[in-house]
Amino acid sequence: MDIHGCKGCFGGHGKKECPCVQKDDMAQIYPAVRDCDVIVLASPLYYWTMSGQLRTALDRLFALEEGDGNLLRGNGKSSALLMAAEGHGFEDAVLYYDHLMEHLRWENLGHVLAGGNMDVGDIKGKSEIQQAFDLGKSIQ
Numbered sequence: 001m002d003i004h005g006c007k008g009c010f011g012g013h014g015k016k017e018c019p020c021v022q023k024d025d026m027a028q029i030y031p032a033v034r035d036c037d038v039i040v041l042a043s044p045l046y047y048w049t050m051s052g053q054l055r056t057a058l059d060r061l062f063a064l065e066e067g068d069g070n071l072l073r074g075n076g077k078s079s080a081l082l083m084a085a086e087g088h089g090f091e092d093a094v095l096y097y098d099h100l101m102e103h104l105r106w107e108n109l110g111h112v113l114a115g116g117n118m119d120v121g122d123i124k125g126k127s128e129i130q131q132a133f134d135l136g137k138s139i140q
């Protein structure tokens, strides 16, 4: 998707159809986030954290916190985190995710962190596939 970085202009307004002053593919994400109950964040581990692509989209969600009434925080939403990596250094990513959940007041449904995966197909047959399935199934 074509998603540009947040400019930090504080010009957004959550209740507008397109809450951000920038017009790009976030126009598809804002209504989806407004309407959903559960948000699954999925990312490879890039330099000990979530990918820049995902982080950029998360920064842009800030527009939903602007204006009269915060449309991002709380609102009965919950979230889960799915990650894959070559190694196992997920600590910083999980710390960031936990802070995000705390700030957004979304219920943290947990995470599945699949280390030891470099090449396409490495994850086949590993227990994390079942864990992700079980996590999905546990969401009502």
Ligand SMILES: Cc1cc2nc3c(=O)[nH]c(=O)nc-3n(C[C@H](O)[C@H](O)[C@H](O)COP(=O)(O)O)c2cc1C
Residues within 6 Å of the ligand: 043, 044, 045, 046, 047, 048, 049, 084, 085, 086, 087, 088, 089, 117, 118, 119, 120
């Ligand atoms: C830019 C970049 C940074 C990465 N940084 C890490 C890292 O810090 N730790 C790690 O274990 N793997 C790192 N990796 C490896 C990826 O996490 C790994 O290939 C992952 O399984 C890719 O998931 P995907 O197949 O869903 O794209 C990095 C890969 C790239 C391309």
